[in-house]
Amino acid sequence: MTKIHERKFVSADPDKCVGCCVCEYACSFEKEKAFNPLKSRIRVVRLNQIINLSVTCRLCEDAPCVAACPRDALTQSEENGTILIDEDKCNGCGWCIEACDYGAIMLHPEKKVVFVCDLCDGEPKCVEWCPEEALDFVTKDVLAQKARITAVKKLFQEALKTVS
Amino acid sequence: MFGYAGRILNVNLSTGKVRTEPLKEEIAKKYIGGIGLGIRLLLDNSKAGVDPFSPENPLILTTGPTSGTMWPTGGNGHAFVSKSPESFGVGEAKSHGSFGTELKRAGYDAVIFEGASKKPVYVWIDDEYVQLMDASHLWGKSPMETDDAIKEELGDQYIQVAAIGLSGEKLVRIACIINNRTRAAGRTGMGAVMGSKNMKAIAVRGTRDITVAKPDEFMEFLKEFHERMKGPATMKYRTLGTPLNVLVHNKLACMPTRNFNNASFERAERVSGEYLNERFVAKIIGCNSCAMRCEHVSVVPEGPYKGVMTRVEYEPLWAMGPYCGIDRLDAIIKGIDLSNYYGIDAISVGVIVAFAMDCYENGILTEKDLDGIDAQFGNQEALIELIHKIGKREGIGDILAEGVKIAGEKIDKGAEKLAQHIKGVEVTGYDLRSLKTAALGFAVSFRGADHNRHGAYSFDVGGKVNRFIVEKGRGKMVKDVEDVYTIIDSLIVCKFSRGTYYKEFEDIARLYRLVTGFDVTAEDMRLSGERINNVARLFNVREGLGRKDDTLPYKVMNLPVPDAGPSKGSYVSRKELDFLLDDYYETRGWTRDGVPTIAKLKELDMNDLNYIVKDKQG
Numbered sequence: 001m002t003k004i005h006e007r008k009f010v011s012a013d014p015d016k017c018v019g020c021c022v023c024e025y026a027c028s029f030e031k032e033k034a035f036n037p038l039k040s041r042i043r044v045v046r047l048n049q050i051i052n053l054s055v056t057c058r059l060c061e062d063a064p065c066v067a068a069c070p071r072d073a074l075t076q077s078e079e080n081g082t083i084l085i086d087e088d089k090c091n092g093c094g095w096c097i098e099a100c101d102y103g104a105i106m107l108h109p110e111k112k113v114v115f116v117c118d119l120c121d122g123e124p125k126c127v128e129w130c131p132e133e134a135l136d137f138v139t140k141d142v143l144a145q146k147a148r149i150t151a152v153k154k155l156f157q158e159a160l161k162t163v164s
Numbered sequence: 165m166f167g168y169a170g171r172i173l174n175v176n177l178s179t180g181k182v183r184t185e186p187l188k189e190e191i192a193k194k195y196i197g198g199i200g201l202g203i204r205l206l207l208d209n210s211k212a213g214v215d216p217f218s219p220e221n222p223l224i225l226t227t228g229p230t231s232g233t234m235w236p237t238g239g240n241g242h243a244f245v246s247k248s249p250e251s252f253g254v255g256e257a258k259s260h261g262s263f264g265t266e267l268k269r270a271g272y273d274a275v276i277f278e279g280a281s282k283k284p285v286y287v288w289i290d291d292e293y294v295q296l297m298d299a300s301h302l303w304g305k306s307p308m309e310t311d312d313a314i315k316e317e318l319g320d321q322y323i324q325v326a327a328i329g330l331s332g333e334k335l336v337r338i339a340c341i342i343n344n345r346t347r348a349a350g351r352t353g354m355g356a357v358m359g360s361k362n363m364k365a366i367a368v369r370g371t372r373d374i375t376v377a378k379p380d381e382f383m384e385f386l387k388e389f390h391e392r393m394k395g396p397a398t399m400k401y402r403t404l405g406t407p408l409n410v411l412v413h414n415k416l417a418c419m420p421t422r423n424f425n426n427a428s429f430e431r432a433e434r435v436s437g438e439y440l441n442e443r444f445v446a447k448i449i450g451c452n453s454c455a456m457r458c459e460h461v462s463v464v465p466e467g468p469y470k471g472v473m474t475r476v477e478y479e480p481l482w483a484m485g486p487y488c489g490i491d492r493l494d495a496i497i498k499g500i501d502l503s504n505y506y507g508i509d510a511i512s513v514g515v516i517v518a519f520a521m522d523c524y525e526n527g528i529l530t531e532k533d534l535d536g537i538d539a540q541f542g543n544q545e546a547l548i549e550l551i552h553k554i555g556k557r558e559g560i561g562d563i564l565a566e567g568v569k570i571a572g573e574k575i576d577k578g579a580e581k582l583a584q585h586i587k588g589v590e591v592t593g594y595d596l597r598s599l600k601t602a603a604l605g606f607a608v609s610f611r612g613a614d615h616n617r618h619g620a621y622s623f624d625v626g627g628k629v630n631r632f633i634v635e636k637g638r639g640k641m642v643k644d645v646e647d648v649y650t651i652i653d654s655l656i657v658c659k660f661s662r663g664t665y666y667k668e669f670e671d672i673a674r675l676y677r678l679v680t681g682f683d684v685t686a687e688d689m690r691l692s693g694e695r696i697n698n699v700a701r702l703f704n705v706r707e708g709l710g711r712k713d714d715t716l717p718y719k720v721m722n723l724p725v726p727d728a729g730p731s732k733g734s735y736v737s738r739k740e741l742d743f744l745l746d747d748y749y750e751t752r753g754w755t756r757d758g759v760p761t762i763a764k765l766k767e768l769d770m771n772d773l774n775y776i777v778k779d780k781q782g
Contacts, residue, residue, distance in 0.1 A: 015327035018447075018448070018449040018457050019449055019450065020449075020451065020452060020453065020454050020455070020457070021262070021452045021453060022234065022236075022453065022454075022455065025233075025234035025239070025453060027236070029234065029379070030626070031385065033375070033379060034373035034374065034375050035232060035234050035239075035373065035374040035375070036269065036371070036372070036373045036374065037231050038371050039373070048345075048473075049345065049346060049447070049449060049459070049461040049473060049475070050446050050447040050449070050461050050473070051461075052449065081379075095510040109371055129390070131236075131390060131393070131450075131454075131455040131456070132395070132450075132457070
């Protein structure tokens with residue numbers, strides 16, 4: 001069982017993300033010493049000018065990508081929930097890519113095996129570099145806390161003015 | 165070579181043949197990339213006197229050494245260069261977004277489009293594979309529709325597209341080339357050149373790694389720039405954006421209003437950056453690799469244009485607003501969106517509409533001439549209708565689509581005096597009558613009327629000089645800032661980031677060293693900046709442009725500012741302009757006719773181009 005402050009993942013705030021792709025550059029540089037979004041573990045989606053969001057692995061409970069691998073190349077870390085890939089077993093068949101609802105696991109353009117966010121040993125470079133502070137390294141429980149507190153603040157905005 | 169792909173792609177649209185050639189290191193070092201490389205390639209790949217719409221006039225697309233890297237604002241730029249159908253001199257326009265980075269990853273520093281296709285085509289650059297694709301089903305579509313359709317038919321939503329709209333196809337002289345829906349290579353009619361080649365779009369997908377010579381030091385320097393970009397140097401762009409200028413210029417009475425009939429707008433508050441941000445701005449977004457953000461995406465919340473969404477900057481806002489006497493931001497947003505839809509320069513089209521309004525109010529154009537449009541200053545419906553007509557070359561729009569200079573000549577009856585342009589390129593939002601350093605910058609700008617070739621207005625507006633007088637030394641001020649601006653446009657980094665280069669050429673040289681590994685000094689970079697201004701001038705000299713063309717719009721020299729206030733009575737006399745030009749040419753090391761001397765070319769290590777000026781040294 002994971003504890004409440006474990007399983008942090010990289011979450012993007014749609015209100016703050018401006019689609020600048022700095023996270024993609026930071027990721028590919030950290031992992032591959034090159035600037036190339038195709039080698040980034042986090043990817044930006046721009047639907048139109050005002051709808052932008054970075055997407056990366058969400059560390060699903062009972063990750064469907066792991067279950068989908070017919071060669072048992074994927075396992076999920078019990079320690080931090082990241083997806084571990086055995087590059088010797090992976091043959092790039094893509095079942096895991098189909099199983100992921102978020103497009104967060106991808107085929108490496110050169111190695112032809114899949115790759116996914118590994119949280120940079122607990123200090124994700126994308127979070128460090130994001131100029132908009134749109135990326136957060138958080139647990140799902142903390143995300144829920146934040147949403148709750150924002151909602152309650154909004155509800156009581158008049159009352160809050162009188163106390164502060 | 166680090167920083168460069170090392171390859172130039174050559175696409176012959178007449179024959180369909182495609183080949184690549186290496187980019188020579190010497191050329192890269194001397195002309196950097198972007199507009200510098202583009203202008204040099206234009207000079208080498210065209211003949212004197214070529215018609216801008218002839219297949220013999222190449223359209224050149226370039227990236228810069230920082231393109232494709234993580235450098236903030238540097239990663240994403242691209243430039244188009246060709247002979248301009250407006251100025252008949254050098255035309256160039258940059259754009260940002262995400263197109264340049266993709267082209268660099270496809271492995272090209274420059275693409276030279278030669279010839280012209282018989283049928284509508286688009287060029288599909290898929291790394292090594294370059295194909296001409298049928299575009300007959302895209303003909304007539306807007307750049308955004310074209311972008312969507314190409315991504316759909318090629319089956320990849322991450323493809324980047326730069327496209328022309330209907331106006332480019334119809335050779336509207338102010339046509340632009342649009343990427344990422346709202347980013348335009350806007351000025352000097354590059355979209356019309358593209359249309360003359362029957363080329364609807366360029367689609368690119370690049371998958372290569374981009375690496376720099378000194379990656380760790382590069383990232384360290386980059387981190388520092390991320391911090392600088394959060395500071396005061398970029399505050400304006402991150403907050404109110406360039407529309408902040410409206411109230412600043414208005415207060416100084418240096419905002420051309422109603423086609424220069426005034427220099428301030430009595431209803432400026434209603435089109436101010438403050439009001440825009442409060443009422444219309446939905447989100448401020450950023451280009452690829454940028455660490456600030458400037459793109460003020462505005463949405464009309466109600467009324468006849470409800471739901472229209474586009475990017476708003478000062479210049480188009482000014483052109484369609486105060487310059488047309490219009491105080492309706494919703495209509496201005498619609499007008500900018502329509503300009504993007506047709507693929508026309510939103511600055512120039514506003515200036516053309518104001519010209520038509522001035523002609524109408526002076527009885528030179530009648531309601532009948534204008535197909536029933538009541539084109540009074542201030543009528544926002546007339547603005548919208550005239551943009552449609554110009555975009556489609558319909559009715560009066562066919563004449564107006566030629567730009568104010570040619571339209572003024574065609575309409576005659578005194579219309580030429582109402583046509584406010586320099587070298588055939590429409591003016592921008594600075595009243596040069598009371599901004600005399602800017603007046604010089606505008607007059608000598610190699611691409612015609614423009615604030616982005618020098619930024620000399622900042623001395624005047626910022627109060628660093630007496631803006632109402634001319635004096636020795638203004639020539640040097642303009643020259644120095646021009647030499648920085650050509651480097652900015654060649655790297656290519658964004659002008660909005662210029663304030664973060666605290667040590668200017670020192671910082672620029674350090675960036676260039678870390679990216680390329682070339683051992684260059686600040687002085688080398690300054691010389692390159694100067695060299696690029698000279699190569700542009702050489703192109704214009706070759707095309708017959710000279711001192712006579714370094715001039716100012718008619719009203720700037722003949723109609724003193726009538727508005728009560730700080731600028732009242734100011735204008736630029738012939739004598740003042742001549743004084744400024746003499747000072748500038750002398751500082752540049754050019755002849756009294758504005759021709760670079762052989763000695764200057766030697767100093768800049770560009771004697772290979774002596775042939776252009778050797779008979780014009782007298």
